[in-house]
Amino acid sequence: MKLSAILVAGGTGSRFGGDTPKQVLHLHGKPVIRYAAEALLAHIDLLQPVGDAALIGPALAGLPHLPIVPGGAERQDSVRNGLEALSAHTPDIVLIHDAARPIIPAGTVAALLTALKTHEGAIPAVPVSDTLKRGSQSVIVETVPRAGLFRAQTPQAFRYATILRLHRQSIGAIVTDDAALLEAAHLPVALIAGTEQNIKITYQEDFSRVQNILGGQMVPRIGTGFDVHAMETGRPMIICGVNIPFEKGLAGHSDADVGIHALCDAIYGALAEGDIGRHFPPSEATWKDADSARFLRHAAERIKARGGVLSNADITIICEQPKITPHAPAMRARLAELLGVSIELISVKATTSERLGFTGRGEGIAAQAAVIVILPA
Numbered sequence: 001m002k003l004s005a006i007l008v009a010g011g012t013g014s015r016f017g018g019d020t021p022k023q024v025l026h027l028h029g030k031p032v033i034r035y036a037a038e039a040l041l042a043h044i045d046l047l048q049p050v051g052d053a054a055l056i057g058p059a060l061a062g063l064p065h066l067p068i069v070p071g072g073a074e075r076q077d078s079v080r081n082g083l084e085a086l087s088a089h090t091p092d093i094v095l096i097h098d099a100a101r102p103i104i105p106a107g108t109v110a111a112l113l114t115a116l117k118t119h120e121g122a123i124p125a126v127p128v129s130d131t132l133k134r135g136s137q138s139v140i141v142e143t144v145p146r147a148g149l150f151r152a153q154t155p156q157a158f159r160y161a162t163i164l165r166l167h168r169q170s171i172g173a174i175v176t177d178d179a180a181l182l183e184a185a186h187l188p189v190a191l192i193a194g195t196e197q198n199i200k201i202t203y204q205e206d207f208s209r210v211q212n213i214l215g216g217q218m219v220p221r222i223g224t225g226f227d228v229h230a231m232e233t234g235r236p237m238i239i240c241g242v243n244i245p246f247e248k249g250l251a252g253h254s255d256a257d258v259g260i261h262a263l264c265d266a267i268y269g270a271l272a273e274g275d276i277g278r279h280f281p282p283s284e285a286t287w288k289d290a291d292s293a294r295f296l297r298h299a300a301e302r303i304k305a306r307g308g309v310l311s312n313a314d315i316t317i318i319c320e321q322p323k324i325t326p327h328a329p330a331m332r333a334r335l336a337e338l339l340g341v342s343i344e345l346i347s348v349k350a351t352t353s354e355r356l357g358f359t360g361r362g363e364g365i366a367a368q369a370a371v372i373v374i375l376p377a
Contacts, residue, residue, distance in 0.1 A: 004091035006082035009051030009099035010071020029311025031059035035102035062340020097155035112157035115190035124194035125150035223270025227261040230364040240331035253282040257292035262367040267299040270373040311372035318366040324350035
């Protein structure tokens with residue numbers, strides 16, 4: 001059975017306010033949409049994001065997903081765009097989830113899939129507990145009985161062929177969730193138990209609530225790294241994964257990428273897992289002339305294995321020559337790619353030692369790095 005998910009991120013967030021769309025706001029070092037994407041990817045084969053690619057693409061960097069398709073004028077238009085994009089892959093089941101819901105509780109997806117064995121659709125929902133009033137012109141008109149009323153949540157699960165057919169038949173209709181299309185077609189939709197933690201970020205106070213929930217589960221860890229390599233004729237000059245044309249390179253057992261080595265040490269330090277030499281001993285021939293990208297990928301994998309996330313990284317290159325600033329954008333892009341994070345989380349800058357010491361004399365290059373890694377408490 002092929003499982004897919006549509007991650008709907010086409011909303012403008014007008015009720016939320018602010019200049020940054022809520023889907024890409026950072027929660028403890030990670031965009032809102034990325035929490036949802038990672039939770040879905042633990043269960044599915046295909047992830048189809050829907051929204052502005054320029055906006056949400058960087059937030060999903062490094063995650064496996066299908067090409068982002070644009071949203072529509074209304075939510076159901078965005079969902080239909082995602083469903084049509086999935087048609088080339090013919091999934092059996094599709095989960096439809098709002099990107100503004102970063103917390104998908106454990107067990108929700110499994111319960112939805114179980115319910116689909118006997119229903120055409122299934123949604124998580126929470127019983128209404130507050131007393132409901134219908135009003136007009138700021139005056140109560142009546143009390144609405146709350147028995148049997150639920151607050152619908154996402155992800156909502158459907159047999160793919162069914163929900164695609166209903167969306168195609170309902171172009172122009174206004175619905176606020178996808179289960180409504182099955183209701184209108186008199187098809188059974190199962191209710192499974194939702195949770196209060198599955199918050200949709202609509203207003204600023206919702207964001208604060210989610211921050212508090214996730215903040216109680218994660219703690220920041222700071223790491224620093226420092227590395228030095230001597231100049232040597234006949235070697236490539238590779239810094240932060242970028243090959244810089246220069247008359248000399250850096251001496252070392254591997255490719256001597258001083259920037260990546262400092263960054264790896266910073267990450268390992270934040271994780272309290274030693275330094276780069278512990279993981280890749282220079283005494284081992286395996287790492288002779290090795291591409292340091294392998295080292296940084298390993299450091300990124302260690303963050304993931306610990307259930308953490310990189311909040312940000314700041315690297316400073318210390319040298320007189322070569323000039324670093326012209327290459328800094330490419331360095332940031334390469335490091336972000338290797339770490340699987342948005343480029344906005346990576347800083348690369350340069351300074352000199354005012355012609356003092358070995359860097360001032362052009363005998364070598366130094367680098368220092370600082371990172372914040374968010375780990376489970």
